[in-house]
Amino acid sequence: MNxxxxxxxxxxxxxxxxxxxxxxxxxxxxxxxxxxxxxxxxMTTLGEHLRNGLSGQLPFPRMTASGMRVDAFPExxxxxxxxxxxxxxxxxxxxxxxxxxxxxxxxxxxxxNLDYAAALASAVNDWQLxxxxxxxxxxxxxxxxxxxxxVFAVQEIERRASNPAYVQILISPRSSDPPxxxxxxxIYEAAQRCGRPIGLHVQGYSGxxxxxxxxxxxxxxxxxxxxxxxxQNTLASLVFEGVFERFPELKVVMIEGGFAWAPALCWRMxxxxxxxxxxxxxxxxxxxxxxxxHVWFTTQPIEEPDxxxxxxxxxxxxxxxxxxxxxxYPHWDFDxxxxxxxxxxxxxxxxxxxxxxxxxxxxxx
Amino acid sequence: xxxxxxxxxxxxxxxxxxxxxxxxxxxxxxxxxxxxxxxADRCPHAGGPLCKxxxxxxxxxxxxxxxxxxxxxEFLRCPWHGWEFDIRTGQSWCDPTSVRARQFQVTxxxxxxxxxxxxxxxxxxxxxxxDYVVVEI
Numbered sequence: 001m002n003x004x005x006x007x008x009x010x011x012x013x014x015x016x017x018x019x020x021x022x023x024x025x026x027x028x029x030x031x032x033x034x035x036x037x038x039x040x041x042x043m044t045t046l047g048e049h050l051r052n053g054l055s056g057q058l059p060f061p062r063m064t065a066s067g068m069r070v071d072a073f074p075e076x077x078x079x080x081x082x083x084x085x086x087x088x089x090x091x092x093x094x095x096x097x098x099x100x101x102x103x104x105x106x107x108x109x110x111x112x113n114l115d116y117a118a119a120l121a122s123a124v125n126d127w128q129l130x131x132x133x134x135x136x137x138x139x140x141x142x143x144x145x146x147x148x149x150x151v152f153a154v155q156e157i158e159r160r161a162s163n164p165a166y167v168q169i170l171i172s173p174r175s176s177d178p179p180x181x182x183x184x185x186x187i188y189e190a191a192q193r194c195g196r197p198i199g200l201h202v203q204g205y206s207g208x209x210x211x212x213x214x215x216x217x218x219x220x221x222x223x224x225x226x227x228x229x230x231x232q233n234t235l236a237s238l239v240f241e242g243v244f245e246r247f248p249e250l251k252v253v254m255i256e257g258g259f260a261w262a263p264a265l266c267w268r269m270x271x272x273x274x275x276x277x278x279x280x281x282x283x284x285x286x287x288x289x290x291x292x293x294h295v296w297f298t299t300q301p302i303e304e305p306d307x308x309x310x311x312x313x314x315x316x317x318x319x320x321x322x323x324x325x326x327x328x329y330p331h332w333d334f335d336x337x338x339x340x341x342x343x344x345x346x347x348x349x350x351x352x353x354x355x356x357x358x359x360x361x362x363x364x365x
Numbered sequence: 366x367x368x369x370x371x372x373x374x375x376x377x378x379x380x381x382x383x384x385x386x387x388x389x390x391x392x393x394x395x396x397x398x399x400x401x402x403x404x405a406d407r408c409p410h411a412g413g414p415l416c417k418x419x420x421x422x423x424x425x426x427x428x429x430x431x432x433x434x435x436x437x438x439e440f441l442r443c444p445w446h447g448w449e450f451d452i453r454t455g456q457s458w459c460d461p462t463s464v465r466a467r468q469f470q471v472t473x474x475x476x477x478x479x480x481x482x483x484x485x486x487x488x489x490x491x492x493x494x495x496d497y498v499v500v501e502i
Binding site: 069336339 | 410411412413414417418419442444445447
């Protein structure tokens with residue numbers, strides 16, 4: 001397939017930091033060089049990972065092209081597996097100065113076999129470096145760790161922490177217990193120690209739970225919506241378990257879960273805290289204060305209110321310094337930096353949202 | 366405004382789209398059972414390459430459990446966010462009053478008439494026997 005790439009005039013170009021790019025494997029064998037013989041053999045003979053009964057399947061059919069942009073298929077392999085196309089179609093065409101890799105597939109976060117999960121996570125962390133960051137210095141890796149094995153996770157974080165190519169730590173927001181639970185605290189402690197944010201990217205697969213509190217949705221549209229309600233549960237768990245009180249330097253990025261809900265959640269948590277805080281004396285301040293200090297949000301898939309100006313109000317309530325632009329390339333719900341914001345911003349707001357907030361958070365030059 | 370010959374009529378099979386670039390604009394030319402339409406290859410929702418999307422039918426429903434397909438192959442579904450546009454009018458199905466894909470006037474004309482001019486046929490040698498798709502832009 002011949003893919004033409006639309007050229008954008010240099011004058012119109014924004015340079016952006018894209019906080020959500022999904023690299024893919026051309027085939028699962030891409031991981032083989034980074035796995036020990038024991039796990040290569042496991043993968044080849046026992047089979048692929050995943051903890052749900054529909055192994056190798058998505059729980060819901062996803063729009064067109066299995067959740068991918070129809071125009072993002074390279075000549076070989078799935079979208080996101082060809083660096084050349086990613087450069088032409090996205091990094092160059094959209095003025096991406098820095099892009100954050102978000103490897104979700106086979107990263108071990110949902111794997112029940114914890115030894116296999118550790119091998120996968122470690123392999124994916126090597127794979128990001130060798131396949132993406134070394135040949136393309138605009139890209140940055142995340143340290144993927146299986147959150148259910150905190151002992152291994154801490155080792156893996158410490159092993160990678162000296163390398164600035166890894167800018168954050170990636171765990172699943174759909175963990176076996178809500179992510180604020182103490183069993184995950186060693187991971188937050190390690191993150192704080194090495195000065196990396198925790199990236200929580202929405203997940204299609206769960207830690208054993210349905211994607212909504214009342215069970216499995218019927219449609220993909222419901223499932224897609226459920227990511228934003230799920231992220232609210234995740235954030236409330238981090239706040240009320242006292243994670244931010246215990247780890248005052250911890251920074252958390254909520255990735256691809258929307259953000260328009262955040263002010264309403266904070267208003268409600270604050271109201272309840274004023275009435276019920278005796279139950280959680282370790283939560284010493286208004287919940288909204290912890291969120292304001294510790295939490296960042298990526299923009300895609302952005303909410304699209306009838307009056308685009310309402311979105312500007314919401315960003316103002318959250319804080320212009322807390323939103324970070326993301327595209328989700330090459331997935332179908334990609335946001336284009338030229339079109340996504342349908343209200344006017346000041347130059348200062350644009351610079352923060354498209355670039356500078358992410359640079360400050362991730363310590364980029 | 367000029368008129369450009371962009372294809373022979375039989376170049377574009379019914380139910381398909383041909384991508385052309387006219388005066389620097391990317392355009393998709395569609396053949397709906399012999400009626401030709403031209404849409405800008407840019408989705409008015411978020412700028413996606415609209416004409417690379419699937420050509421689909423409209424799924425309609427009178428209520429839960431009742432579904433039917435209508436207007437086969439008359440809607441274009443954006444390859445990014447799946448917004449659907451009526452190929453005949455450019456109108457968005459879910460927001461018809463305010464979102465519309467840019468349309469261009471298309472006619473099919475016999476070569477006999479075209480060779481007389483004043484039409485521009487930059488890339489197509491025009492012969493008397495063929496019918497041609499002409500876009501006004």
